[in-house]
Amino acid sequence: MRLQLILPLAVLLFSTPAPDGGTAVVYTCTTRATGETQTVKIDLTLTVPATAAVGKQFTIGWRGSYVAGAELRAPATGLDGEVKLYAYASVTGIDRLTSATGVGRPGTIVPGAVIPLPGSVVDVKTTPRHPGTGTVRPAAVNFGPTPQKPLIECDPQDKEALTSYPLTVTGTGDDTETTPGPDTTDTASTPPEPDSPTKTPAALPTGGADTGGGGETGPDGRVLVAAGALTLAAALTGLRLRRRADGTGSPALPGQEGS
Numbered sequence: 715m716r717l718q719l720i721l722p723l724a725v726l727l728f729s730t731p732a733p734d735g736g737t738a739v740v741y742t743c744t745t746r747a748t749g750e751t752q753t754v755k756i757d758l759t760l761t762v763p764a765t766a767a768v769g770k771q772f773t774i775g776w777r778g779s780y781v782a783g784a785e786l787r788a789p790a791t792g793l794d795g796e797v798k799l800y801a802y803a804s805v806t807g808i809d810r811l812t813s814a815t816g817v818g819r820p821g822t823i824v825p826g827a828v829i830p831l832p833g834s835v836v837d838v839k840t841t842p843r844h845p846g847t848g849t850v851r852p853a854a855v856n857f858g859p860t861p862q863k864p865l866i867e868c869d870p871q872d873k874e875a876l877t878s879y880p881l882t883v884t885g886t887g888d889d890t891e892t893t894p895g896p897d898t899t900d901t902a903s904t905p906p907e908p909d910s911p912t913k914t915p916a917a918l919p920t921g922g923a924d925t926g927g928g929g930e931t932g933p934d935g936r937v938l939v940a941a942g943a944l945t946l947a948a949a950l951t952g953l954r955l956r957r958r959a960d961g962t963g964s965p966a967l968p969g970q971e972g973s
Contacts, residue, residue: 737877738781739852741868745789754868755784760803760879762850768842768885774814774850776801776836785828792825795859801836807848808883814840844887850879
């Protein structure tokens with residue numbers, strides 16, 4: 715009699731009962747390192763709130779247990795790192811709201827053995843940005859150290875045939891986009907302004923030109939040129955007068971003066 719009581723108690727302690735009202739979801743699970751695939755069935759229930767509000771995070775309860783004989787097994791080489799379960803739910807019918815994500819901790823993973831699912835409800839969360847009425851369905855289940863690095867990916871089959879749960883989001887969209895109106899300026903009736911004549915500024919001396927050292931002649935350069943011209947004219951006049959005084963018609967050579 716005592717043995718008969720112990721056996722049912724052991725079954726209750728070491729097995730995870732299927733949640734009431736759950737629906738068996740068939741997954742194709744792929745181990746990324748090897749490409750090995752498994753067909754897995756999870757008796758799954760989503761607890762979706764009756765309503766949610768724009769701009770406020772809400773939670774969907776995710777709870778599942780394996781269908782006997784269709785459990786997910788770890789690869790023979792095991793799984794590296796601290797493995798977590800990432801549960802997803804898909805959302806359709808509401809603008810800019812497509813999914814919700816939650817994380818849970820499976821039990822101890824033994825190479826080649828069944829990967830235990832979390833024994834408690836996994837909180838799957840998201841935040842709506844627009845109001846509306848939509849539908850929530852089960853989505854992927856992944857196992858790995860982070861969402862970006864899954865070691866095993868499980869994708870549901872027959873997604874459109876999965877049990878759907880209604881969702882209503884109330885409120886007003888918090889990121890309404892505005893479209894700029896057309897330009898009302900009548901450019902055709904506005905006469906163009908006449909082109910003003912272009913004035914070319916006078917060339918200004920730069921650098922050494924200010925001192926007559928190159929470029930266009932500056933004020934100082936013009937003074938020096940004028941002084942040089944006067945000196946040259948005076949020299950030529952003196953030579954001409956001297957030639958007339960000598961009567962030779964040619965300038966006196968050095969050493970001939972006074973002879």
